[in-house]
Amino acid sequence: MSTDTFSPTLQAALLLTLVALALTASAIATARLMNLRLRWLPRWMRLNWLSDLVLSADADQKHIGRRFLVGVANCAAGVLALNVGASFGLIDAQACHWLTLTALVTMGVFYALMRSGLNQRFSDPALTEWQGSAVILFLAWGYLIGGPGRPLALLLLMVILLFSMFTNTPRQLFRACVLAALSFGVAMAWVAWDARKDPNASAFQLVYACVLLLALSTVSLLIHQMHQLRRQAHLRQHELADALVRIRELATHDELTGLINRRRMLELMHTEKHRTVRSGRGFCLAMIDIDHFKRVNDRLGHRAGDEVLAQVAGTIAAGLRETDVVARWGGEEFLVMFTDTEEDTAEKVLLRIQATLAQAQVTEADPALRITFSAGVGNHLRDETLTRTIDRADRALYAAKAAGRNRVLHAEVPRGDGATRVA
Numbered sequence: 045m046s047t048d049t050f051s052p053t054l055q056a057a058l059l060l061t062l063v064a065l066a067l068t069a070s071a072i073a074t075a076r077l078m079n080l081r082l083r084w085l086p087r088w089m090r091l092n093w094l095s096d097l098v099l100s101a102d103a104d105q106k107h108i109g110r111r112f113l114v115g116v117a118n119c120a121a122g123v124l125a126l127n128v129g130a131s132f133g134l135i136d137a138q139a140c141h142w143l144t145l146t147a148l149v150t151m152g153v154f155y156a157l158m159r160s161g162l163n164q165r166f167s168d169p170a171l172t173e174w175q176g177s178a179v180i181l182f183l184a185w186g187y188l189i190g191g192p193g194r195p196l197a198l199l200l201l202m203v204i205l206l207f208s209m210f211t212n213t214p215r216q217l218f219r220a221c222v223l224a225a226l227s228f229g230v231a232m233a234w235v236a237w238d239a240r241k242d243p244n245a246s247a248f249q250l251v252y253a254c255v256l257l258l259a260l261s262t263v264s265l266l267i268h269q270m271h272q273l274r275r276q277a278h279l280r281q282h283e284l285a286d287a288l289v290r291i292r293e294l295a296t297h298d299e300l301t302g303l304i305n306r307r308r309m310l311e312l313m314h315t316e317k318h319r320t321v322r323s324g325r326g327f328c329l330a331m332i333d334i335d336h337f338k339r340v341n342d343r344l345g346h347r348a349g350d351e352v353l354a355q356v357a358g359t360i361a362a363g364l365r366e367t368d369v370v371a372r373w374g375g376e377e378f379l380v381m382f383t384d385t386e387e388d389t390a391e392k393v394l395l396r397i398q399a400t401l402a403q404a405q406v407t408e409a410d411p412a413l414r415i416t417f418s419a420g421v422g423n424h425l426r427d428e429t430l431t432r433t434i435d436r437a438d439r440a441l442y443a444a445k446a447a448g449r450n451r452v453l454h455a456e457v458p459r460g461d462g463a464t465r466v467a
Contacts, residue, residue, distance in 0.1 A: 062124040108170045129193050139189040173216045184227035214271040221260045298372040301357035309371035328387045330380040330421040331437040335449040337376040348409035355406040363397035387421045394419050394452045418444040422455025
């Protein structure tokens with residue numbers, strides 16, 4: 045085709061548009077890579093409103109739209125390059141016009157699907173595989189009519205495939221490579237057939253085909269390797285998440301008994317105290333201590349002692365309501381918080397737990413061993429601190445020890461020094 049079909053003005057406009065597209069893409073990429081924040085600009089100049097208008101106000105849809113615009117920019121560059129070639133008479137203008145029109149319609153369809161939200165009805169809202177397939181077919185078409193600009197189609201194909209490595213699944217990428225090999229293979233065979241009278245042109249198409257197959261094979265290997273790396277990263281992420289859960293568990297729970305620890309119990313008691321101030325309801329605390337636990341350690345060893353602690357903890361926890369909380373307070377001591385409960389009701393619960401524990405086997409080292417506990421229980425008074433309530437329950441526990449153990453006593457408002465602890 046002769047060059048007089050396109051005016052010099054149109055040729056210059058096409059070239060300037062291509063240059064402007066390249067410079068804009070370079071500026072955006074540079075800003076993202078350097079993490080530039082144009083916060084000094086007025087809000088209206090940051091174009092957030094334009095992004096909401098063109099793409100969507102929804103964050104997920106906007107992210108999909110931005111990825112779509114990256115593909116559109118590459119396609120637009122290819123289409124513009126073809127039109128520049130056609131304006132200089134290097135490419136069949138009619139074929140270029142048909143490709144341009146079809147590409148614009150296709151991009152318009154994808155944009156309409158995303159802007160309307162219809163893409164959300166698909167299993168992949170980003171429509172990545174459909175878009176990638178369309179781009180590959182258009183690039184093969186561009187290669188077919190591209191004349192001396194055919195290598196640009198191969199370059200853009202590699203760009204699209206490399207970009208897809210971060211957005212598509214391995215199977216989708218493999219199918220894209222197969223589609224690229226077939227479509228470009230047909231285009232190259234067609235070009236070679238048209239130029240069959242020129243052995244050099246046919247040979248060049250064979251060279252291009254071999255280079256393309258080598259590049260696609262390399263991309264396939266990279267896809268496989270990236271899939272393995274993603275899989276390993278996913279496994280590591282799960283392991284780290286499990287480790288974090290374990291660390292949190294250790295930070296708030298006693299490893300031996302599985303009960304919450306002293307620090308976590310204090311947090312829950314403070315929360316309950318604030319709740320009762322708002323609701324007007326009360327709660328009570330019970331301090332529990334295993335009777336003659338030192339004798340168990342001395343006679344059966346610390347391993348049996350650990351079994352006893354775990355068994356006692358499990359028995360206490362099983363005898364409580366879901367709203368009640370028990371913690372290992374230290375050594376062989378446990379602290380129970382009875383929510384929305386008076387000490388009389390708490391005493392009945394503790395006596396029932398005592399009866400259950402008296403029938404339970406607590407260690408394999410001595411199946412006949414039976415364990416009891418002593419407890420002191422007291423209501424939390426509205427105007428007293430948690431420390432004071434715990435101290436009163438502790439004093440009641442010491443009184444139960446002094447009275448012969450294996451019993452539950454109510455806490456009293458202290459008058460002077462508390463009783464001496466009984467070993």
